Amino acid sequence: MIVENNMAQSNEQSLLGHVVSGSLRDGIEIRMGNQVSVEDIKEGTYVTIHGQKKSFFGLITNVKLMTTDPNLQFSYSTTDNPFISEVISSSMTYGSLSVLPMLTLPAVLGADQTVEPAKTVPSHFSQVFQASERDVEVVFGKEDQTHFFIGNPLDMETKVCINLDELIKRSSAVFGKSGTGKTFLTRILLAGLIQSDLASSLVFDMHNEYGSTGQDRDRGRRVSGLKQIFENKVSVFTLDPENSKRRQAKYDFEVQIGYNEIEPEDIQLLRETLNLSDIAADAAYTLERVLGPKKWLQRFLEMEIDEVYEKAVAWNIHAQSARSLHNRLSRFKRIGFMKPTAIDDSVKRMLDLLGKGKHVILEFGRYGDNLTAYMLAANLLTRRIHDRYVYMKEEAEGTTKANEPRPLVICIEEAHRFLNPAVAHQTIFGNIARELRKYNVTLMIVDQRPSAIDSEVMSQIGTKVACQLDNDRDIDATLAGTSGSRELRSVLSKLDSKQQALIFGHAVPLPVLIRTREYGSDGSYADLTRPSWHTTDFGVETEEELEERLKELF
Amino acid sequence: MSERIGEIIEANTNGFTVHCYKLYESPPLGSIIQSGIPTIFGVISEITTEPLDPSRPIIAIGQNEPTEDEIYRSNPQLNNLLCTRLTALTIGYSNNENFSHGLPPHPPRIHSFVYLSDNHYIESLAKSFDFLHLLLSSGTNDEVVSACLRQISQKLPDGYPFLIESGQALATELIGQFPRLNAILRRLS
Numbered sequence: 001m002i003v004e005n006n007m008a009q010s011n012e013q014s015l016l017g018h019v020v021s022g023s024l025r026d027g028i029e030i031r032m033g034n035q036v037s038v039e040d041i042k043e044g045t046y047v048t049i050h051g052q053k054k055s056f057f058g059l060i061t062n063v064k065l066m067t068t069d070p071n072l073q074f075s076y077s078t079t080d081n082p083f084i085s086e087v088i089s090s091s092m093t094y095g096s097l098s099v100l101p102m103l104t105l106p107a108v109l110g111a112d113q114t115v116e117p118a119k120t121v122p123s124h125f126s127q128v129f130q131a132s133e134r135d136v137e138v139v140f141g142k143e144d145q146t147h148f149f150i151g152n153p154l155d156m157e158t159k160v161c162i163n164l165d166e167l168i169k170r171s172s173a174v175f176g177k178s179g180t181g182k183t184f185l186t187r188i189l190l191a192g193l194i195q196s197d198l199a200s201s202l203v204f205d206m207h208n209e210y211g212s213t214g215q216d217r218d219r220g221r222r223v224s225g226l227k228q229i230f231e232n233k234v235s236v237f238t239l240d241p242e243n244s245k246r247r248q249a250k251y252d253f254e255v256q257i258g259y260n261e262i263e264p265e266d267i268q269l270l271r272e273t274l275n276l277s278d279i280a281a282d283a284a285y286t287l288e289r290v291l292g293p294k295k296w297l298q299r300f301l302e303m304e305i306d307e308v309y310e311k312a313v314a315w316n317i318h319a320q321s322a323r324s325l326h327n328r329l330s331r332f333k334r335i336g337f338m339k340p341t342a343i344d345d346s347v348k349r350m351l352d353l354l355g356k357g358k359h360v361i362l363e364f365g366r367y368g369d370n371l372t373a374y375m376l377a378a379n380l381l382t383r384r385i386h387d388r389y390v391y392m393k394e395e396a397e398g399t400t401k402a403n404e405p406r407p408l409v410i411c412i413e414e415a416h417r418f419l420n421p422a423v424a425h426q427t428i429f430g431n432i433a434r435e436l437r438k439y440n441v442t443l444m445i446v447d448q449r450p451s452a453i454d455s456e457v458m459s460q461i462g463t464k465v466a467c468q469l470d471n472d473r474d475i476d477a478t479l480a481g482t483s484g485s486r487e488l489r490s491v492l493s494k495l496d497s498k499q500q501a502l503i504f505g506h507a508v509p510l511p512v513l514i515r516t517r518e519y520g521s522d523g524s525y526a527d528l529t530r531p532s533w534h535t536t537d538f539g540v541e542t543e544e545e546l547e548e549r550l551k552e553l554f
Numbered sequence: 555m556s557e558r559i560g561e562i563i564e565a566n567t568n569g570f571t572v573h574c575y576k577l578y579e580s581p582p583l584g585s586i587i588q589s590g591i592p593t594i595f596g597v598i599s600e601i602t603t604e605p606l607d608p609s610r611p612i613i614a615i616g617q618n619e620p621t622e623d624e625i626y627r628s629n630p631q632l633n634n635l636l637c638t639r640l641t642a643l644t645i646g647y648s649n650n651e652n653f654s655h656g657l658p659p660h661p662p663r664i665h666s667f668v669y670l671s672d673n674h675y676i677e678s679l680a681k682s683f684d685f686l687h688l689l690l691s692s693g694t695n696d697e698v699v700s701a702c703l704r705q706i707s708q709k710l711p712d713g714y715p716f717l718i719e720s721g722q723a724l725a726t727e728l729i730g731q732f733p734r735l736n737a738i739l740r741r742l743s
Contacts, residue, residue: 068725071732083743084736087721 016047016097019126027061027487028121030097030128038063038095044154044491044513046131046139047099051122055105057115057131057139059511061487062098099128100487102510103139115139115509133158139509144533148192150503151514160503160514164192167463167507168199168407171433173415173445175478176467180497181516183209185465186411186446187226188519191528193359194230199407200354201444202385203361204378206368206413211236211361212249223520225249226361229528235353237346239337239377240365253349255362258342259301259332260294261380267329268426269379269418273371274328280321287325290315298340301329335373347384354385354408375417382410383428386441393439407440415445416452424454433457451477463505468495484511556670560640562589565661567644568692569596572668574638578603584701586671586679587642590662592649595671595679596642597689599698603638610635643692645685648675655684676709680716683723690727696734699724700741717742 016036022028030047032038041063049056067073069092079085101118115138136158141147147161167189174189176182187210193201203210203226211234212225227234227250238244238251264284267274271281288296303311305326312322332338350360362381367373389405396403412418412429424430432443434456445461447453451473459481469475475492479485482504488511492502495513504511518524559581564571570589574580581587585598605612616625626632647658653675671679679685689699703720707713721739728735 068729069732075732075736081740081743083717083721084739087718087725087739090718091722091725 014130016041016128016130017095019049019122019124019128020096022099022121024101024118024121027098027100027484028058030099031066032095032097034090034094036095038065041095041097042154043494046136046153046156047097047128048105048131048135049099049101049122049126049128051126054122056101056118056122056126057103057105057135057510058099058101058118059487059491060097061100061484061490064096064098066094066096068092068094097128098487100484102484105135105138136160140512142533143531145196146198148189148196149517149527149531150188150192151501151516154500154513154515160508160512162192162463162503162507164196164198164507168193168409168442170462170506171443171445171460172409172463172465172505172507173447173450173458173461174465174467175447175450175469175474176501177469177497178448180467180495181499181501182446182448182467183207184499184519185467185501185516186210186444188517189444189465190226190359190411191229191519193409194226194233195528195531197357199409200357201359201409201411202350202354202382203359203411204374204413205361205363206374208243208247208249208363208365208368211251211363212244212247221520224525226359229525230359233357234359234361236361236363237350238363238365239367239373240363242336243365244363249363251363253344253346255346255377255381256337256339256342256344257346257377257380259297259338259340261342261384262297262332262376263380263383264288265383265426266376266379267325269375269423270372272422273375273417274331276325276328277321279318280325280328283317283321283325286315286317297329297332300326301333331372332376335367335370335376337367337373337377347381347388350381351385351388355406357406371414371417374414378412379418379427379429382432385410386428386432386439389439389441405440407442409442409444411444411446413446415443415447416449419445419453419457421454424457430454430457433460450474453477455480461505463503463507466492466495466502466504467500468497469493482511556672558667558669559587560668562662562664562666562668563639565664565666567657567659567661569599569641569643570594570662572640572642574640577633577636577638580638580640581670582701582705584698584703584705586645586676586702586705587668588671588675589668590666592647592658593675594644594647594658594662595675596644597685597698597702598640599643599692599694600641601638602640603636606635606637612636643689643694643698645688646679648678653678655682656688673709676706680706680710683720686720686723686727690724696738697741700738703742 015033017030017032020029020031043060043063045060047058047060049058072092101121103115104118105115133156136153136156140161143149143159143161146163146165148164149159150162151160152158153160174182174186190201193199205211210225211227213222227236236251237253237255239255241254244251267284268281287300291299308322308326309319312319353360364374392405418427418429429443432441458477464478466478469478469492475489479488482488491513499516501516502511502513560572560574562570563573580601581598583598583601586595587598588595619625619628644657646653646655707716710716724735724738
């Protein structure tokens with residue numbers, strides 16, 4: 001694809017003004033021409049600046065009212081006298097835009113020439129235009145297997161695509177206050193992963209919103225879940241079959257967790273939710289040692305409370321701690337999916353499916369509201385899957401790349417429960433976030449309190465998608481370490497609470513404010529299953545279909 | 555060409571002084587006048603009526619006259635003893651229809667006839683506001699500037715857009731001098 005990015009297109013675009021001052025660090029100032037009204041310019045709009053040698057692509061971060069004379073604001077005649085008002089408003093006042101130059105665009109875009117981060121600023125009086133649809137397309141790429149259409153820039157119909165290859169290389173995060181569309185966005189991102197077939201995904205579906213059906217609470221309608229859209233590519237597992245039946249939601253497999261699968265580390269993770277003291281939580285390690293690995297929990301829970309008291313002394317555990325541990329762990333008995341021994345090795349089944357390129361959604365049914373159950377199941381399953389991936393990856397080392405395990409994205413909600421500073425070092429999620437892509441497993445974190453997530457984990461997140469956030473600490477945590485964070489901060493705090501998100505990080509060449517793509521209409525589902533790039537010249541979707549057609553012919 | 559109003563009695567490149575033919579009959583302050591070859595254009599910046607002979611001071615003589623006009627009727631010699639002079643600031647010159655803003659290479663000759671400029675020249679002059687810089691930097695009263703702009707706008711078919719544009723030009727010239735700009739604009743509105 002060769003796209004001439006020359007100045008000829010300038011005429012089609014609307015001239016906003018000229019560069020008058022600025023710096024690379026603080027952004028540049030644009031004096032707006034009189035023909036453009038400040039009221040028509042929105043923060044977050046893209047502009048292209050035609051410098052003498054290069055074109056720049058930037059983001060409007062502030063709109064200001066300026067005067068050439070500071071005394072103007074003290075004069076009444078500027079408002080009382082219509083003649084003076086007309087003269088002054090067209091000469092001494094002007095709009096000014098702060099623009100953060102993000103990228104430089106080469107004069108001609110060829111296969112080996114791409115956009116680059118801006119390392120300088122355009123020269124004085126360079127012309128500034130509102131970015132055209134084609135500029136945006138050049139920057140974000142055309143929709144294809146690795147570029148997934150996620151939404152449109154505000155006020156534009158161009159498709160903003162995120163680079164899924166980059167998205168899955170590192171962990172990603174979706175942040176936003178409750179009710180700002182986190183789930184919708186996550187569902188769209190997952191749909192992108194399924195559509196592209198670049199990675200498998202495992203979704204811990206706390207509120208049963210991804211697999212079967214989801215809710216569009218604003219429009220009061222139900223939207224299709226991923227299983228409904230991608231019937232053959234998605235498997236739904238449930239921890240609560242009763243609930244699934246009641247919801248008339250189809251599921252493929254039931255998951256049970258045996259006591260033998262629980263390890264002392266899981267108890268550490270649950271320390272806060274179970275309200276256990278440090279000593280009580282640590283006692284689990286002693287119990288594992290004295291009662292035997294895999295059998296300890298089963299044996300411990302079978303004991304009467306008096307027996308626990310008696311043996312505690314012999315085990316060298318504080319008696320009260322042992323008692324409270326016994327007491328709290330007895331809650332496991334009330335969790336339906338926890339059995340002394342599981343009927344089936346669910347993890348193995350999941351791994352098989354993930355290995356075949358399927359996507360697994362684990363519905364929690366009623367247990368989504370039970371934090372203990374959610375954390376226990378998520379941590380335990382992820383640990384085993386991760387162990388397996390580490391094994392597969394090590395096995396594949398030294399052989400061809402084809403033997404490597406298929407990339408896996410694990411999507412968790414309420415992520416701060418697993419990744420807060422107190423437990424992030426102990427949970428497997430903390431490990432995955434830190435180890436990055438070494439083992440081809442990354443996280444997709446969905447959370448409403450980014451400030452509660454360990455800063456070490458936050459620093460490893462590659463791509464962040466932020467819906468509206470209004471808590472200062474959450475905004476700080478989200479933007480920590482991002483270049484231009486001061487400018488982005490004001491963009492982030494002014495997001496609409498619906499259908500708007502700021503995406504920044506590895507998967508996009510520059511921070512982008514988007515209106516999320518449509519999800520919920522029949523047309524939108526069709527776009528997901530049959531994206532425009534997917535059809536071949538013969539009008540069929542895949543190679544298999546093509547082969548079938550060939551067989552039919554002969 | 556319009557009516558002849560007088561002759562140049564003193565000239566330099568910045569401006570010239572005109573002796574009007576008739577006592578008290580000078581064009582109003584701010585009017586555009588022209589004279590000489592090449593034609594030099596000026597804006598009337600001051601009008602004076604005074605005795606022809608500076609050594610003969612004027613004294614009050616109308617104590618017993620019922621009206622002011624009666625003073626002149628009873629003393630017809632006054633029309634010859636007094637004269638009206640005006641001073642003009644040069645703003646441009648034209649040579650063979652090419653109008654140039656700015657100062658001429660040479661001042662007009664003494665006794666050049668002076669005429670009120672006609673609309674044709676005023677319209678070409680109004681196409682640019684370069685003359686404002688000359689006026690504002692000449693040290694003349696700002697009232698001359700506003701009077702001149704008002705005079706020009708009255709001669710144009712549609713004067714209001716001209717006044718707005720001249721206001722914008724003044725805003726650029728008087729950057730950082732808002733009270734001065736405001737005073738001129740108030741006189742224009």
